[in-house]
Amino acid sequence: MKSWGEWEISFLPNVTGDHRLEVKVNSQQVRLSPFEVDVKGNPVLTIGQEGSGVGELDGPLGVAVDKDGNIAVVERGNKRVQIFDKDTGQPLRSFPVEGQNPFGIDVDSNGRYLVTSWGENFGIRRYSKEGELLNTLNTDCFQPPHGLAVLQDGRMVVADPNKESCLLLQPDGSLIREIGKGQLQLPVFVSVDESRDVMFVTDGSAHKVFAFDLGGNFKFDFGKQGDNDGEFEGPEGVTVDPAGNIIVGNAGDGRVQVFGSNGRFLRKLGTVRGGYAGGLAVTPDGYVAVACWNGHCIELYRYM
Structure with a gap:
């Protein structure tokens, strides 16, 4: 032969x-x-390591993409927001945030950062592009705000675990309507697909993702507790890509999974360092940035 x-x-x-x-x-x-x-899914870029110095992270939870396509991260341990270059992962700047437990972050159409915190001095705080505190929203309509999503017109959707619902708010923080009351148990993170008039919220107790329209009407839900494809262990981070696919991260086992716009499982992207996937964001060049709470880093996965 x-x-x-x-x-x-x-x-x-x-x-x-x-x-x-x-x-x-x-x-x-x-x-x-x-x-x-x-x-197997492996991150193409890992940003940060445990610490309090420049470029280091302590308990990253919320993550968002700013108007320049760079990655903004909320650190609970260091009580700050750090912005990293989307291509190299190098730290660009940071600013301190108020509140006992900073949690979620999003960027409005003007490039300003909105950061939630729960516990003592809870609220939603709006910061300028440079990190200057502009105002604090703290009203009776919400209690411990967790994940939030900012709409193009400045309205916000905020997950409120104590109220077991999500709240659609005006830009000034006043309540428009409560969404998901009687269906949600422990809403954590939320993402809105405005082009399709649908919002997705992770429920850490029900081990599901719920979909509602912005009028508050229930659309559908998907998932159940388990470690198989399409199942969840404490889902937390959620985001939507331009095609309407839904990306979800698990706090319980760190898996990051992709679902179609109807909730049908498509594929698994990977499992994050430390086994706790927090906030998620899709970058303009087709990567998913995942906050790794226990791993004290941000992982970027090739996606599109």
């Missing part, structure tokens, strides 16, 4: 999961080709 020696090939898939790989030499299939390849 003729020996063809050893060959080395490289294969860089865009998504995780099962792949079928054909290998040919001079138009001839090599022995055993096609190959079945199970691709």
